Amino acid sequence: MVHVCTIVPISLTVGANRIVPAVAIPHPLGNPSLGRDDEKKLRRKLIEKALNALQTEVSGQTVFE
């Protein structure tokens, strides 16, 4: 499992092992101030990061910046 979330400290406190920092609480995988295409590109980048995290061996809690 990979946890995509904005408030990384909470994720670390509650014990997620693979963490990908997200954009903001009300829109973790988007940014309303961008245009539609740019916003989707941003989302794709975050997902790619999440998929990369899933394919990486970790020994403990790891944040994929």
Place this chain on the structure above:
Amino acid sequence: MTIRIVHFINQFFAGIGGEEKADHRPEVREGAVGPGIAFKEAFGEEAEIVATVVCGDSYFNENMAAAVDEVISMMENYRPDLVICGPAFNAGRYGIACGAVAETVVNRLGIPVVAGMYPENPGVDMYKKSAYIIETSKTAAGMRKAVTPMARLALKLARGEELGSPEEEGYIPRGIRKNQFAAERGSKRAVEMLLKKLEGEEYTTEYPMPVFDRVAPAAAIKDIKKAKIALVSSGGPVPKGNPDRIESSSATKFGKYSLQWLDDLNPGNSETAHGGYDPVYANEDLDRVLPVDVLREMEKAGEIGSLHEYWYATVGNGTSVANARRFATEIAKELNVAGVDAVILTST
């Protein structure tokens, strides 16, 4: 009416023997046995020990599931109003047996239990949430001192009386948070606490900071192009109209929703049920919380194996850890059965 009590003790306190008899299988005897005699005196006319169930420490701990079943069914026959376990003092296996019996009695028979243990007995941490455990000394030399508060608490519980604080009653705090009105308002208590802290005087925090569990990381996915990936979210993404009426705060349930035919989330087909953040952006385009659009494209392009046909959602707003743990257990079980390889969990 006399309160009916069943007592649980180990082979040693039943007078059967020490370590050499620790494999003694559960048996039931009518009336009070061993420490039960002292309880009998403490109860007087009000309560009666109708039976005593005895089990050897090794037998219990090596056959936990079966032993619990045997012990409980023996107890059930005597229709008890309350069960007393121990006291186990600092005997580890005895403490665990007392705790396991106590937890099962509460869950299965729905009646109160009073146990007694030394605070460092491993049974305390394992079972203090389920049962009232009176704090005792390390060894059986403290039997008298243990019996008095155990008997008093037992009578109160059996009568359904309101309990005092853990300090007043002598039990080890179960960690259950219970509201009450204090004598002074919170701000004044804070000022007092700060003055004490500044002076280096002793003070007691009203809430010790929480500690959370840890789990070992799962192995990495070998081939993402073959992996089946599921989406799970605590950000409240639900089909339009929130069909399961998941609560906006303190969720008691999660939803499972089909992604079949869905390539993109939009205000026509989805919304957020979450009451803890500004919902305007999520409601405009829910892909911002649950990235269905991009994952579909990746699925079509072969960048991932497949997107699991259901997404799971709950609202993580003021939702208790206990509920969250229950949701996670159920969701994980279903995902396992469905052959899902990896999960992307999104949170708001």
Place this chain on the structure above:
Amino acid sequence: MRLEVGNILIKDIQFGERTEVKKGVLFINKDELAQVTGADDLIASVEVYLAKPGEEIRIIPVKDVIEPRIKVSGKGGVFPGLISKVDTVGEGRTHVLKGAAVVTTGKIVGFQEGLIDMTGPGAEYTPFSKTMNVVLKVDPVEGLHQHEHERVVRLAGLRAAEYLGRAGQSVEPDHIEVYETKPLPEQVKEYPDLPKVVYVYMLITQGLLHDSFFYGVDAKQIVPTFIYPTEVMDGAVVSGNCVSACDKNLTYIHQNNPVIQDLYERHGKDLNFIGCVITNENVTLADKERSSNMTAKLVEFLGADGVIITEEGFGNPDTDMVMLCYKIEEKGIKTVLITNEYAGRDGASQSLADSTEKGDAVVSTGNSNEIIKLPPMKTVIGYPEVADIIAGGSDGSLAEDGSITAEIQVIIGATNEMGYGLLTAKAR
């Protein structure tokens, strides 16, 4: 900065010919109040009700509660930057109609609004069952965006409170409280032997129904800043949120901030209250890091020995509080935190979403998840059906007989994190 707060004790409220205070009774010209409240093209209707302690009345969904106040002398007017010019307030004299309150209700904006019961078990949990309430049911024109809807009703409540407050302008107060904090070097010198205390005042700032306003500016746009404690008594901070009803810092509670009052109570005796730092709780991690860094720096810069930190809300704001606690303690400054708990309905879960071992002095204002059954009331002002959807309610909370079974989270001010109430939670 020195402020005299003149309290005019209000023993009763009644409708009357003109709005005035006579022998402790606030008479209200209903039409005039409705007119002032509704003076906005975006408002379609205003209805005015009175709700007094002990009456069988439920108000739902409540948006905000405001205390009627008026500036008598000193710069500016109440609620600067919103309904008065942005003059710096907190000096001179302010009159208060003590015991009266404006309560705003109307169609629901989101999930977060709550309720007030004037009698019964629910009344024990809200401070506003003990005030004489002028209830304004304000409904906007159709088709208004949620953000606009919130703003329109918020400003209407402020206008009403100022209008009523004006009735106390030339009335001799029953008693006068004087609050004073001097410029830093003088204040430090005044009580050189007492520990210097700063109040770290957290404001929720997360968007719709999660915003707070400081001199009219949306506080998510501020960086933490230093204020004199008396500024808030004139309405420098206004609530635009109902984060959940139980832990919303109502505008009334900002005006009567109990931490500020209780610190002043010991000021010059046991401590030296040198001022407040206000900070926000934003939605990005970078903002949280920046604001907590700057707050810790300001507190150090001011030379504080100890601070009290009050949270607003729960969940991700727990992280703001934990960061503040950790960063301030790291500087060798002692902290006490005030927070509420979300320990689950059975009280068995962890109460906070985040944690730090430096948080060894916490005041708990109660578990918001605890269930309460509220009996039906003779009169309901507002829209009772929202009980099923507001935070803390669930499908079926509202029974056919009008009773409500829900978490105390739905009750306005029940677990206020400035410590306004007596509620706490203990381990059992």
